[in-house]
Amino acid sequence: MRIILFILQKEFLQIFRNRAMLPIIFFVPIVQLLVLAYAATFEIKNVNLFVIDQDYSPSSRDLILKFKGSQFYTIVGYSEAFTAGDQALINNEADQILQIPADFEKKLETEKASSLQVTTNAINGSAASLMNAYALSIIMDYNTNVILETLGLRHPPDPISISSAFWYNPELDYITFMVPGILVLLVFIIGSFLSGMNVVREKEIGTIEQVNVTPIKKYQFIIGKLIPFWFIGMFELAFGLAVARLVFDIPILGSLGLIFFMAGVFLLVALGMGLFISTITSTQQQAMFITWFFMVVFILMSGLFTPVQSMPEWAQWLNKINPIAYFIEVMRMVMLKGSTFSDILTQFFSLLILGVLMNILAIWRYRKVV
Amino acid sequence: MHSEEHIIRVENLTRKFGSFTAVDKLNFYVNKGEIFGFLGANGAGKTTAIRILCGLLLPTSGKIEVAGFDIYRQTNKVKQNIGYMSQKFSLYEDMTVAENFRFYGGIYGLSRKDIREKISYYLHKLRLEKKKNAIIKSLPLGWKQKLAFSVAMMHDPKVIFLDEPTGGVDPVTRRQFWEMIYEAASAGTTIFVTTHYMDEAEYCQRVSIMVDGRIEALDTPERLKKQFEADSMEGVFLQLARGHS
Structure with a gap:
């Protein structure tokens, strides 16, 4: 535990000393939310x-x-x-x-x-x-x-009168539909990219060798790399939610605590994935490409843009390992419908299993000895 | 008691990368407290061997004991008892001198008090007290190397492996660096050092010379010079390296 604290201290020092870091933390969410929410719309206005x-x-x-x-x-x-x-x-x-x-x-x-x-x-x-x-x-x-x-007829009375009511998004506002999903992407990008890049960068510079000759345990190393970015991811979500609330007036009907709790579990998946990829790659370029590959597939299949229900059956099966799909469902349900924990148990357990699995893989694949 | 005196014992160490044999059946031992020079041309297999001894690379075959522990089964015990300074930068360039000491001290399990004492001890010795809070990036290479050596020595290892520690630094700093090495050796630390500089080979108590993955000569500098009828270690080295290329 003490050793993990020393790693954390070092990671936070480096993160906050990195000039590129603050813009990433604050600029990325604002741009993503503002640009995507307004631009990525299926409504045709002209x-x-x-x-x-x-x-x-x-x-x-x-x-x-x-x-x-x-x-x-x-x-x-x-x-x-x-x-x-x-x-x-x-x-x-x-x-x-x-x-x-x-x-x-x-x-x-x-x-x-x-x-x-x-x-x-x-x-x-x-x-x-x-x-x-x-x-x-x-x-x-x-x-x-x-x-x-x-x-010269008068309007004939309709034999059946239909009145529609749209629940959970009464004005069929596209932004209300998109923003919870964009918040998920935000958290995923920060989680998977920052954690993975961080480890691969140490490989490129060579400092990881110096760490590998110490008696540090593999799990200590992985946890030390995981926790800082977990906190940054949670902060990103809080920041993004605040922007969503203030700028777009997105309703948050469910419990904020539940949103953050689920985000914490989701981040374990994203971070574990980033860390796992970092253990099987040796340059930032490779890690970037692989992370990018998975991210594009996950995003396009997640139901962010197109409904999962209309995908072919095999695609819906594939989505069982798609963390983004689970968390988008959770965010939409909790934010827009006010769903409670008992409504999202499936998503919770799925994300939990994925998270544990990814991190075990990362610890297992991390080699102190080549 | 062999293993008491021999802090490193290597028997038939071989490492292959695919069909290429980087290190071929090495056999040697290093005495406790000795300064052991590990010489060879570029690509002779020095770095591969040193990385295996540090537990960074697995051997293909062979029996290896470092600091009395088996490299396969007691890896973490080996690591607790060795220090390593690689030819690459081993310090975090974006952290300060003190922060680097603190991090490495911390992961070797030193207490915060011990870490503080070590920092002031080494910075006093290097006369770098004023640079305690300087970012590593801002320091000249020679200082970085001396700091890296001090950081690697922080947990009082029984053996320290130095992989071309003086590469690229000026003669004065090299001289100072060797004074630090002598001091560590006289305090009982075994030094295992690779170098390109043949004058540095003369400072070692025993020297091994690797050519194409094999140890071609191993003895004290005096005896090697006599054996190869050369005035200097450079002469010895050139004879061996030429004979094989």
Whole structure:
């Protein structure tokens, strides 16, 4: 125990003497939270629409005005020619083409039915379906108006009235959904990178040899390297939570104590992973690449951006060893739903097992003798 | 009682890296309190051998005892009783002199009081009291080497391994360094030292010369010079190194 204290004293000295450290501790979380929370959003706030109006009738003008009036649409061009619309799509000037055929109004009046064409750039599938939904709702709205006006009918009462209520994120605010997840990334990055890099750096400089000729025990070394970054990780979370609360007004319905307790367990996984990687690599570059590899896979599969439930079964199985997925679930449940410890037992035990395993691996793989 | 007098005993020590044999069937012993010079050209296998004796590298085969303990089974007892100063920087460059002493003293299990006494003892001896709170990075190489030696001596090891301790330092500092080595030896510490400088070989009580992973000569400098009919150790060394290249 005394020996671990000496290691801790030395690690903290070095961390706080390192000029790059303070910016990392304070700058990284602020940038991640502010940039990612605002930028990484699936909401589409601006659709560039190109209009091909071959009808030039009061009806077509009404429809176009409806699009113009929508806060989601910007009309980037008008033409009568199909080719102009195609070109705008190819040049990325337009996301969507609305095409109104020449007999649009005539058919409405004579046949009581007419057709339109909406073409959407679907390179990004989820964005396309969203844009399509916007367009449909505007056209539906227009449709209702036409029915009321031309047929002189009053709005027919809905046979079934549907009222939706969105729980836990009533305004469907994307930031509320993202911020708890971004906090998880923050803690993971700090934990896995700083701890691993620290050990590999000692290997590169050669000081680790000097430590290895001492009778220090392997577990003492690993614990000495783990604890400082555990504290920094916890501090990062506190700092990040404060920013989330003050800047984004993110609700924290559950207990703060539970959040930090689970973060403590999660950090054991992140730190253990960083330390384990540091024992199987000899340069910072190698360690960086391997950590990066796992991090990208873990993040993309974690459910931060896309729901885990819609992943194929094998991917969901793979997620059983993904610490980020567990902790994102925990953070969202506790922060947004106010879940209690008994609701997150699965995640707790999974993280605990992963954490113990990673650290045992790190101690086992750390070689004082080559 | 062999093992009482021989603080290091090496029998048939071999270390291979793949198909390359870095150290080939070394046999030697080092007497207690002796200054033992371990010479060889670059790549002769000196560092490999010294790293094995310090427990940093496992031998492929051979029987090795250091400070009376078996290197395989009693590794931690060996480590408690040896000091090591590598040719790389062994001190933390971003920490102060005192902080380095404190850290290494601490992990060798010295009490805080002992550590304080050692710091003032060594800094007084090196006349570096004023540099107690200086960052290592800011000090000249020669001072760093002397400090590294003092740090390695802090826990009063029975044997100290010095791997090219005077590489790159000026002649005056080298001289001072050897005075420190003599002082440690006269206090009973066994010195196991590798060096490139042949004048330093003359300071050793016995010298072994490694060529291509083998010990080609081992004796006192006087007898080696007589045997190879050379005026200096440099002559001895050149004859041996040339004969094999």
